[in-house]
Amino acid sequence: MLQRRVLEQLDKKLDKPTYKDLVEITGIEQTRMFRIRNGSLMRIDELETILGVLCDEGLSLNLFFDCYRYLDLETIAQIERKIRRKITTEKLKGEGI
Numbered sequence: 001m002l003q004r005r006v007l008e009q010l011d012k013k014l015d016k017p018t019y020k021d022l023v024e025i026t027g028i029e030q031t032r033m034f035r036i037r038n039g040s041l042m043r044i045d046e047l048e049t050i051l052g053v054l055c056d057e058g059l060s061l062n063l064f065f066d067c068y069r070y071l072d073l074e075t076i077a078q079i080e081r082k083i084r085r086k087i088t089t090e091k092l093k094g095e096g097i
Contacts, residue, residue: 003042009054025053 014021023030026049036042042050048065067076 003036003047006042006047006050006054007037010050013054026050 010022011017014025017025019030019033022028022033026033026046028036028046028049032046036046067079071079
């Protein structure tokens, strides 16, 4: 599940932070963070906040959200085709084809 992987990455990046550390870094309330870490589903804004901490640079889910926030669907489709083409090319290179 995405949420579990995101929380694992956050723990790894911040070297096993305390709840106090997480509150300071994310701004998410301590009781809410406790519930999230114990299985409650994250809201989109909480996911965006945590991804912001994880994704300091490069392609990220924050970029994905920004695309849908600011770009029209045709532009997004064009970008998606280019990314898929690039991924296919790199997969083929990795397979030695």
